[in-house]
Amino acid sequence: MIPFQIDPAGWAHGATRVASPNFDARPPGVEVDLLVVHNMSLPPGQFGGPAIAAFFTNTLDHDSHPFFEQIRGVRVSAHFLIRRNGEVVQFVSCDARAWHAGLSEFFGRERCNDFSLGVELEGADDVPFDAAQYRALGQLIAALMARYPIKAIAGHADIAPHRKTDPGPCFDWLALQQACRLPGRYFPYQAGMPDAAAASDADPGASRQP
Ligand SMILES: [Zn+2]
DSSP: OOSOEEOTTSOEETSEEOOOSOEEEOOTTOOOOEEEEEEEOSSTTOOSSSHHHHHHTTOOOTTSSGGGGGGTTOOOOOSEEEOTTSOEEEOSOTTEEESOSOSOEETTEEOGGGGEEEEEEEOOTTSOOOHHHHHHHHHHHHHHHTTSOOOEEEEHHHHSTTTOOTTOTTOOHHHHHHHHTOOGGGOTTSTTOOSSOOOOTTOTTGGGOO
């Protein structure tokens, strides 16, 4: 069974859809070739609540927590959120431009929202992510790569280094490489990633060797 499949309109079957109004059209003729990994939690450091989805749909009650006052009026989104248990929520069609990267640059190309997909992992910089999140992200990347010419995976901090720190030091890039089994060249900001993901016990291909 393929956990996720991207439909012709850019929505992932297998993900929970919560449509956000915070998107617009990508510039014509621009290919989607970058995937940006983020982390977020609302309130910061608290997991499992409805606040991220409310924030991305402009329905957050900003009076319900002191931190929420700081993000009043902010209109942002991401294509996907992966919750701590691995549940994937999609807010914006992959064909559209979500508002996740902000002021950003990828090897000289500015405005990364134009040509990227944004995936938020529910989390915080100083908290390890759950194995279910790496698994879901690996499966999601496989589905996205079947549809879009993704050539690189970067962290938000890589493309906005003076403003952003996410996904943070607890994000395990090698674990992601294991989960999506991509060569090291897909991770241009991560020094020393192996050229090929090592075969693991979880790799079904390994047992097919004669
Ligand atoms: Zn971010």
